[in-house]
Amino acid sequence: MLHEYLSRLASEYVFERAKSFSGSDFGNFVRHDIAIEAKKRLLFLPYELEVKASVGQSRWASVPWLAFFDPLVTDTATRGYYVVYLINAQTEEVVLSLNQGTTEVYREFGENDKGRSILARRAVDITERIPEFFERFDSGSINLGSTEKLPAGYVAGHAFGRVYQADAIDPNQFYEDLEMMLAAYKALVDRGGRTPVDTMMEESGSTDILETRSYVLSRRIERAKNVRLRVLERRGIKCEGCGLAPVEHYRYEGPIKNVPLDVHHAKPIRELSEGETRRYKIPDDFLVLCPTCHRVIHKQEDVADIEKLKNSISFFHKKIVG
Ligand SMILES: [Zn+2]
Numbered sequence: 001m002l003h004e005y006l007s008r009l010a011s012e013y014v015f016e017r018a019k020s021f022s023g024s025d026f027g028n029f030v031r032h033d034i035a036i037e038a039k040k041r042l043l044f045l046p047y048e049l050e051v052k053a054s055v056g057q058s059r060w061a062s063v064p065w066l067a068f069f070d071p072l073v074t075d076t077a078t079r080g081y082y083v084v085y086l087i088n089a090q091t092e093e094v095v096l097s098l099n100q101g102t103t104e105v106y107r108e109f110g111e112n113d114k115g116r117s118i119l120a121r122r123a124v125d126i127t128e129r130i131p132e133f134f135e136r137f138d139s140g141s142i143n144l145g146s147t148e149k150l151p152a153g154y155v156a157g158h159a160f161g162r163v164y165q166a167d168a169i170d171p172n173q174f175y176e177d178l179e180m181m182l183a184a185y186k187a188l189v190d191r192g193g194r195t196p197v198d199t200m201m202e203e204s205g206s207t208d209i210l211e212t213r214s215y216v217l218s219r220r221i222e223r224a225k226n227v228r229l230r231v232l233e234r235r236g237i238k239c240e241g242c243g244l245a246p247v248e249h250y251r252y253e254g255p256i257k258n259v260p261l262d263v264h265h266a267k268p269i270r271e272l273s274e275g276e277t278r279r280y281k282i283p284d285d286f287l288v289l290c291p292t293c294h295r296v297i298h299k300q301e302d303v304a305d306i307e308k309l310k311n312s313i314s315f316f317h318k319k320i321v322g
């Protein structure tokens with residue numbers, strides 16, 4: 001069970017990391033067994049999350065972790081925001097945290113107090129966007145038993161969570177917390193994450209908050225790497241509006257993921273009520289469109305009406321030989 005595995009990680013880490021890093025069985029236990037156990041907990045979820053566990057790269061990390069990534073916002077611990085279990089090996093504690101990628105913030109603002117103050121401010125933004133979840137967790141700051149720069153970033157970037165003593169985890173509370181935390185994560189992504197509302201409204205061209213959120217989420221879905229590739233593979237690489245086919249018409253020879261076509265999320269999110277779990281169905285909820293048809297369909301009242309789009313097209317391509 002996941003709580004037992006994390007408990008073992010927290011209580012044995014100090015002992016294990018005194019040994020050689022390369023080929024460590026304990027390292028494999030974390031990366032492999034813990035990640036698999038965590039994935040089992042996600043089987044009931046109607047949307048996708050990626051799971052990764054780490055004890056460091058090429059040397060033991062001071063704080064090992066297990067993280068859950070929503071592919072719509074990140075697929076790595078170095079950027080974006082995500083749910084993570086951080087281990088304090090000194091106090092033998094497991095810390096559940098809604099946290100942020102510190103590396104990207106450090107890179108932009110410096111690996112110092114300035115960078116950490118940015119992380120702390122964004123952590124506040126996160127709590128304010130999902131106040132009803134924030135209330136159900138502990139809001140105090142966390143201690144990870146290390147003053148290194150990466151753990152210091154995690155401390156600053158912590159929005160809220162829960163601390164468990166490794167030898168006294170109550171499984172009921174533990175799994176209830178995890179479920180609640182993943183719901184908080186989803187709500188945060190659905191509401192625009194850490195992006196300020198004026199930036200979102202500018203992008204959506206709307207002043208209505210729900211319309212803005214659904215527009216931003218739709219665009220995020222359309223651009224997500226894993227979504228895009230699977231839609232292109234299932235629906236084909238040809239514009240479903242005007243018929244433009246880059247392989248035929250532009251002699252496009254690159255990989256399918258880079259083909260100059262867009263993926264359009266044709267099921268308006270505002271039809272889903274807030275809190276509804278499934279965001280999209282691949283490939284049914286999508287259309288493959290060239291960038292021009294994509295812009296045009298977004299101007300239509302009904303962004304799913306492909307027949308209307310087709311009927312509005314009156315050009316034909318002509319090869320000019322010169
Ligand atoms: Zn087109």
Ligand SMILES: [Zn+2]
Pocket residue numbers: 222263264265294298
């Ligand atoms: Zn679109």
